[in-house]
Amino acid sequence: MGRQLDEQIAGRFPVGQRLRVLDVGMGQGTQALRLARAGHQVTGVEQDPRMIATAREELAGEPEGIRERVRIVQGDGRDTGVHFLPGSFDVVLCHGVLMYIEEPDPLLAGLARMLAPGGLLSLLVRNGDALAMRPGLSGDWAGTLAAFDTTAYRNRLGLDVRADRLADLTATLAGIAAPLHAWYGVRVFTDTAADGTGIPADVEALLAVEERAGKTDPYRGVAALLHLCGVRG
Template structure:
């Protein structure tokens, strides 16, 4: 089961497979089938609702009331209203919304790119985790964005992005994760950032997290012309299989649109 439709599942399949397996393992470790999950910046429930359909309780914190309204509607359509709760807020108000050490897993997808201070934000998120809790961290990859800009013929933008210092805000337009986190801009803060694997690892370590795995996301999906995927029989499935196979290979991380880190609280 993927959280989105077949064509768009190319954008989320890797993260979903890793997340689903991690939640299953954590539930077995704790000896209980239902986990408490926090989805920060979860917007309309692209991941929250599928996680709830697995039987887990999900709290979505997002600054956009429109997104939370759409989340409520989506949860109702999927029959998981009793498992999904939406709260308006951001990482700076998270301590007022979520009790310390009260959740088993945190989803942080497309959030670090737009907050004022990624390190502080990640620290706020992990404060809500129980020991051994799982963090699914998804962020835009600077190297992949450089490649995408260059292929599109925007060479000056690619060069400017290449020269961006570690963790600094980008000055070349929207985040590469904008379509996956439609409410990300509502979080405010500086222009979208992009990260390397090393930078994300450093942030995770500073927040007291142990990185269990790193995956490249949308390695090929954003580079292959849509007409090839939409018109060739079986192309979606074949490209999806390729994405899943390459995701764990470090050699491909540099060209991925996004980077996904699965970590746990030490």
């Protein structure tokens, strides 16, 4: 999904512009570091001290010029208004966070307020319209039947979490003045791969297939994850 994000950034901002990026729920800092390496100024927000320690360890191995472009704030993504002024960022990322939040609308409204006019909001969520796909493809028929009528699921960590439907998020983004600009499917064909599966020899072909499917109907609609990009009006 890094390619998808890069595509949206390239389509919205002048080449070479150093963007102000906020990564809410930055985890181990994978996207934050990637964007810092590309020349952007990145602020990461993360609650989990273990994740922050890992991110700092990764950052310590980078050249000084990149280290200077990354700031890490320990905190809750719902408290962005405490830490930052409205309109302070050109790009706001919130990847893999919404599934852990019971009521995501206040969080999303807060993230939209962080965006400067024309800014990009990038969300990665579990696809609530396709929860039956994983149990169905693994032959769990009882689980498949149960998945059709819910947005609740148990993730691979054994946690009870929630998914989001495209139509609901489209309405939410319109309501917070960051209407949906583009959306992609992520993990269309690879969601059932076992944890710890090694990188296949034909990884470039796999990435090409996933990238194509993630942009193409009807495939993107049954992806495990949705990548939504809203633009601040």
